[in-house]
Amino acid sequence: xxxxxxxxxxxxxxxxxxxxxxxxxxxxxxxxxxxxxxxxxxxxxxxxxxxxxxxxxxxxxxxxxxxxxxxxxxxxxxxxxxxxxxxxxxxxxxxxxxxxxxxxxxxxxxxxxxxxxxxxxxxxxxxxxxxxxxxxxxxxxxxxxxxxxxxxxxxxxxxxxxxxxxxxxxxxxxxxxxxxxxxxxxxxxxxxxxxxxxxxxxxxxxxxxxxxxxxxxxxxxxxxxxxxxxxxxxxxxxxxxxxxxxxxxxxxxxxxxxxxxxxxxxxxxxxxxxxxxxxxxxxxxxxxxxxxxxxxxxxxxxxxxxxxxxxxxxxxxxxxxxxxxxxxxxxxxxxxxxxx
Amino acid sequence: xxxxxxxxxxxxxxxxxxxxxxxxxxxxxxxxxxxxxxxxxxxxxxxxxxxxxxxxxxxxxxxxxxxxxxxxxxxxxxxxxxxxxxxxxxxxxxxxxxxxxxxxxxxxxxxxxxxxxxxxxxxxxxxxxxxxxxxxxxxxxxxxxxxxxxxxxxxxxxxxxxxxxxxxxxxxxxxxxxxxxxxxxxxxxxxxxxxxxxxxxxxxxxxxxxxxxxxxxxxxxxxxxxxxxxxxxxxxxxxxxxxxxxxxxxxxxxxxxxxxxxxxxxxxxxxxxxxxxxxxxxxxxxxxxxxxxxxxxxxxxxxxxxxxxxxxxxxxxxxxxxxxxxxxxxxxxxxxxxxx
Numbered sequence: 001x002x003x004x005x006x007x008x009x010x011x012x013x014x015x016x017x018x019x020x021x022x023x024x025x026x027x028x029x030x031x032x033x034x035x036x037x038x039x040x041x042x043x044x045x046x047x048x049x050x051x052x053x054x055x056x057x058x059x060x061x062x063x064x065x066x067x068x069x070x071x072x073x074x075x076x077x078x079x080x081x082x083x084x085x086x087x088x089x090x091x092x093x094x095x096x097x098x099x100x101x102x103x104x105x106x107x108x109x110x111x112x113x114x115x116x117x118x119x120x121x122x123x124x125x126x127x128x129x130x131x132x133x134x135x136x137x138x139x140x141x142x143x144x145x146x147x148x149x150x151x152x153x154x155x156x157x158x159x160x161x162x163x164x165x166x167x168x169x170x171x172x173x174x175x176x177x178x179x180x181x182x183x184x185x186x187x188x189x190x191x192x193x194x195x196x197x198x199x200x201x202x203x204x205x206x207x208x209x210x211x212x213x214x215x216x217x218x219x220x221x222x223x224x225x226x227x228x229x230x231x232x233x234x235x236x237x238x239x240x241x242x243x244x245x246x247x248x249x250x251x252x253x254x255x256x257x258x259x260x261x262x263x264x265x266x267x268x269x270x271x272x273x274x275x276x277x278x279x280x281x282x283x284x285x286x287x288x289x290x291x292x293x294x295x296x297x298x299x300x301x302x303x304x305x306x307x308x309x310x311x312x313x314x315x316x317x318x319x320x321x322x323x324x325x326x327x328x329x330x331x332x333x334x335x336x337x338x339x340x
Numbered sequence: 341x342x343x344x345x346x347x348x349x350x351x352x353x354x355x356x357x358x359x360x361x362x363x364x365x366x367x368x369x370x371x372x373x374x375x376x377x378x379x380x381x382x383x384x385x386x387x388x389x390x391x392x393x394x395x396x397x398x399x400x401x402x403x404x405x406x407x408x409x410x411x412x413x414x415x416x417x418x419x420x421x422x423x424x425x426x427x428x429x430x431x432x433x434x435x436x437x438x439x440x441x442x443x444x445x446x447x448x449x450x451x452x453x454x455x456x457x458x459x460x461x462x463x464x465x466x467x468x469x470x471x472x473x474x475x476x477x478x479x480x481x482x483x484x485x486x487x488x489x490x491x492x493x494x495x496x497x498x499x500x501x502x503x504x505x506x507x508x509x510x511x512x513x514x515x516x517x518x519x520x521x522x523x524x525x526x527x528x529x530x531x532x533x534x535x536x537x538x539x540x541x542x543x544x545x546x547x548x549x550x551x552x553x554x555x556x557x558x559x560x561x562x563x564x565x566x567x568x569x570x571x572x573x574x575x576x577x578x579x580x581x582x583x584x585x586x587x588x589x590x591x592x593x594x595x596x597x598x599x600x601x602x603x604x605x606x607x608x609x610x611x612x613x614x615x616x617x618x619x620x621x622x623x624x625x626x627x628x629x630x631x632x633x634x635x636x637x638x639x640x641x642x643x644x645x646x647x648x649x650x651x652x653x654x655x656x657x658x659x660x661x662x663x664x665x666x667x668x669x670x671x672x673x674x675x676x677x678x679x680x
Binding site for chain 2 (some may be wrong): 002003004005006007008009011014015017018019021022023024025026028029031032033037038040042045047049050051052053055056057058059090091093094095097098100102103104105107108111115118119122123124125126127128129130131132133134135136138140142144146
């Protein structure tokens with residue numbers, strides 16, 4: 001019998017392969033697999049739905065991830081996908097599986113984080129499933145949000161000359177993870193050495209307790225800015241902008257010097273012998289928003305300190321490029337996180 | 341630090357514990373944790389949402405579960421929860437995690453079952469997540485359905501003197517599982533012996549490829565029968581009727597002789613030294629519907645061969661009882677499946 005290794009397809013190739021025969025039967029399905037979330041037309045208005053799975057040993061390491069933060073993050077990353085559609089989050093369901101090494105107190109701590117995130121994002125936890133796991137902790141969250149009048153934003157409508165924007169700062173979560181991994185190695189070698197995480201709150205916070213940019217979505221709505229395309233940055237800017245370019249059939253130019261990188265990220269990157277740019281491009285897990293707007297919205301967008309204009313959309317034949325601080329042009333490639 | 345073992349609470353105790361501080365913020369939340377599914381009021385009509393997780397080694401054994409059947413079942417058990425609310429299924433999301441022992445061909449087989457179920461139940465697969473798992477195969481499905489005019493059925497409105505009804509036949513999935521487990525043991529001891537599953541299609545089918553009773557929901561709707569309470573039988577009739585009794589604050593009488601048990605189930609139960617009644621009461625995984633109707637609907641309900649009247653609802657102080665074929669009264673207890 002034939003055996004094709006999953007690695008040979010890659011994550012996106014695998015999804016493509018598995019969904020190539022996916023049929024749409026319901027007239028209410030406005031948007032299916034292939035964006036940050038799906039859109040269902042419920043009785044003339046729209047619900048937006050997304051789901052994410054987090055698995056111990058793959059997505060998190062409980063040696064340095066407090067359970068409360070993990071609970072918060074499990075909600076936040078799903079809310080982030082709703083934000084990426086310009087939807088208003090409303091409900092979540094959460095399934096968890098855990099082995100008997102977890103106590104009720106441990107689960108309480110996890111749910112404390114879940115409820116804190118529900119409170120922060122104004123969502124109701126309305127269902128779920130709890131089961132035993134033969135190994136490790138497994139979390140699956142589905143988040144539901146709302147949009148009216150089909151005002152959701154997909155990845156496939158970026159236009160030539162649109163400005164490319166990113167929220168917050170990039171690369172910090174990646175550096176935070178490197179830092180936690182380093183401290184873990186040091187601790188395992190010599191448990192007497194206490195971790196040195198002073199003045200590293202920003203990068204640690206970005207990996208352990210990311211926030212969904214509901215604030216930016218609200219700001220865009222208040223200022224009547226409708227992005228032409230949007231997604232959240234989870235695999236790394238480089239990989240994610242390529243999704244927008246491919247799905248919109250356009251090219252792009254990103255300016256290295258415009259990338260929003262926090263000072264802590266730059267300093268720590270140096271310590272690790274990495275460039276801040278590389279962390280920002282390929283790091284992933286930022287949960288910031290990446291979107292495109294018409295040039296006519298430039299005057300409005302510069303008023304927000306939360307948003308950086310990092311480049312612009314080009315014709316598809318111009319390719320996808322990074323302009324370095326020295327003015328050199330490099331082809332952008334997806335070096336982001338690969339699950340397989 | 342205090343450590344409370346999860347076993348000490350039991351599954352329902354744990355859910356109760358973890359959700360005791362769950363707040364409702366959204367006016368649209370009509371029904372939250374505690375029923376087969378949640379109900380969200382979306383713009384004046386209602387969406388119903390439910391989620392379930394299936395884990396290799398806990399919920400299924402790939403040694404005797406064909407991946408195609410597993411894919412089908414993962415969808416069917418979620419659709420069953422929607423049926424238990426009298427909702428019409430419309431959409432699902434599906435997250436899967438798998439280790440590198442799975443090939444693309446294996447996943448294809450799994451998804452063949454998923455798509456077959458989507459076709460059967462007329463639902464769209466609109467999203468999901470794929471990731472690596474350090475061990476085994478993990479599936480998480482969320483299903484969305486619709487009801488109009490708040491015509492969903494919960495577990496908490498059974499009335500004294502209501503008739504208790506069950507669909508299909510009970511206990512078959514449990515016997516099917518015993519049979520597969522026996523054949524597995526025999527095979528492990530002597531791989532040359534071929535499994536003898538002739539004329540056991542019914543019990544094997546019920547465990548490997550259960551169907552959600554969409555047909556019964558449609559029949560009830562066509563015949564304008566509105567159950568006062570309903571749930572699906574997943575943990576075993578005995579455990580599940582106790583949910584209805586507790587949540588409706590009523591008692592019940594179930595007649596042993598009225599329990600719908602397939603001949604194959606009876607015969608195989610005997611072979612295993614079990615009573616068919618015990619399988620029907622405590623087996624679980626039936627995915628049949630359990631519901632209560634006013635006595636005035638009796639004339640209508642007897643017209644359906646798919647539905648059996650198995651008892652009636654009593655005052656709470658009368659307790660929850662089984663009347664044996666000899667006329668003796670036994671207290672019903674939840675011996676159903678316990679995840680912990």
